[in-house]
Amino acid sequence: MPVLERGGAQVWQRRTMGERLVRWIGWLIGLVVFAVCWQKISESTTWFFVWDAPRIAGDIWDRATPPKWEYIARLGRPIWDTLNIATLGTMISLCLAVPVAFLAARNTTPSALFVRPVALLIIVATRSINSLIWALLLIAIIGPGVFAGVVAIAIRSIGFCAKLLYEAIEEIDATQVEAISATGASRWQVMAYGIVPQILPAFAGIAVFRWDINIRESTVLGLVGAGGIGLQLSSSLNVLAWPQVSLILLVILAAVVISEWVSAKVRGAII
Amino acid sequence: MSHRELDDMLGTAWRKPPLVRRAWLRWTLLLGFAVYLVAAFATIDVDWGRVYEGLDRGWAFVMSFTRPDFVSRWSDIWSGLLESIVMTVAASVVGIAISIPIGLGAARNIAPLPVYVICRGLVAISRALQEIIVAILLVAIFGFGPLAGFLTLSFATIGFLSKLLAEDIEAMDRSQAEAIRASGAKWLQWINYGVQPQVMPRLVGLSMYRIDINFRESAILGLVGAGGIGATLNTAFDRYEYDTAAAILILIIGIVMALEYLSGVIRARVQ
């Protein structure tokens, strides 16, 4: 415990002088970095617009209310597309994520030296890149449309699902697997009887969880042309049809809330 | 199953009991799912000719990862990347700073009811709105540039961190906090001594995780004009400059991996 002599009296302090110095320097560096960052942002901002922002916001609000309710009739198909992008995308990604997860988990990978790093690379690469970027890429490759959205969501979700799944696989009870191997079961039978039943609840939870996130993400994929309700949002924004924009935002909000509710219900039922 | 005698059961077939016991419900669910799948696939209408044409481009893109071009557009890449990092740092600092009081306010066991309701409402709004939609609105209000991106990320950080922090506080050990209160501490002292030590490790971990997410999100905000590397990436795709795009993606993946590694190290140290 650092105790300081000061004028004959012993003063208790939480940290020694050195520690305090390091802390102060740390905070100082942090502050400087933040100041520099703020400086950067400030430089590339037109402050005139910012001071004008309350007026503009009020203006947009005036134009956006009330929402153009009758426009909902034309949103049926986009909503259906959005649902399909999320659902099909999730299903495809799960099909791809399962083998990746088995290759990535320490206890099931065929080769920790060669196969596992590749599987981990797939997981990191697909996870780090946002679905909008995948959509951008896929539109450049296979053209705009719902299909690009499905594939973008599918690829983006592989890493997420595979990561959670391989963590679940690594946590299974090894003696159950041992018991099945001891009966003389083959490799695949050990998988089907020893491992799969143990990870099935985790798998179902991950699937529903990811589906919920994918509903969210698929609502905005249309902004870059990958189908769904975002397409309507984008075109309404382009022509500054604010009443339509506000209606679409309300629909998206409703979709997000409903999907979160469904996912919470289903996960509650599984666990 | 009623208690049956061995003799009755010998020779009878055995089937695994189905997951859904009511037969009609089981078949309705299966049939409904099949009908949905057919309908979903039928409405996707994929232009296979276009996809086939795109395969060459897709292959070209994959190959461009073997020879990414960092050089020819380096100044664009660098300024975009710097802007992303600046936005991430500034938004994380501000977002974390704001989300701590809001997180305290959103914890039912330490906040009075009116404060609780207001903070929870704020958290719910922030979580329901996706970054990209917030960014669109903020760009419309504040004009193009990193300020909109910075505000978007700060807002999203608040929703994410406050909620998890509040849940952590609600789950904390009550007796430790009571002991501090019993010593006659003031409210702030109580938070400082009774609550903070309990939630600090998790707060640090979550903050690191959020910085990671903020960086990933900052990469797409440029698509709607809110600053960052996204704009550069979008341009690269538009011009079919796959080697530049590959270079940007590699940089993003690299930074995300570094951040994940860093957060792992820091989390291990705090706990």
Place this chain on the structure above:
Amino acid sequence: MLRLKNLTKTYRTGDQALKGIGLDVPKGQVLALIGPSGAGKSTLIRCINRLVEPTGGEVWLDDTELTHLGAGALRKARREMGMIFQEYALVERLTVMENVLSGRLGYVGFWRSFLRRFPQSDVDEAFRLLDRVGLLHMADKRADELSGGQRQRVGICRALIQNPKLLLVDEPTASLDPKTSRQIMRLITELCAERGLAAIINIHDVALAQMFVPRVVGLRFGEIVYDGGPNGLTPDKLTEIYGAEDWEATIRKVEDEEEIEAAE
């Protein structure tokens, strides 16, 4: 029938778990393996069916040498050896019936087992075994709904449906209360007698071992230090097996059991 020759196992950490074990188990003999924790009991059992790869020596099951078998032949050999585990090791999310039938996996092809379409003879045998251990009415319950003793009975059924020549039993009573422990031990020895099975039972409860088996093998630091009848286990012998300090603890543990008088 089972013959171990100079069996050794050295773990990668350098720990020598088994130092040249030689052991002969004739057909139909039930044998208890006692010894302190870390003596190598579990390792020995697992080296026989190669859940743990032995480092050296030979394992003969009738006329087959097991340590050099390839994957397919090893699976065939494993069918001959049923195993019963300490923490039951049932697949908890499968039903009792699936757990029992999983003992037939070595005989059934992948798709058949995957679709749960086991041959009727296997299903009948599973019914008979469950009836024998008194769990027929639980057949369609999930394994994690069962109590400890019931789970261990299912574990016994799973081992027996393999139609083995030999049972490898690893601490069958470690997680059970004293009464259930005795019931389980009685069940195992009875079943072995009915079917003429040999068995190696790892057990750390000396009194329980003395109650039920005709032959006891004492293991210490990976070596056999006692091999004989249950009545030959004098305090001196037990001290030799467990060491002076451990022995005190063992006495205290089994003090209440009336069999301890017989040993002293």
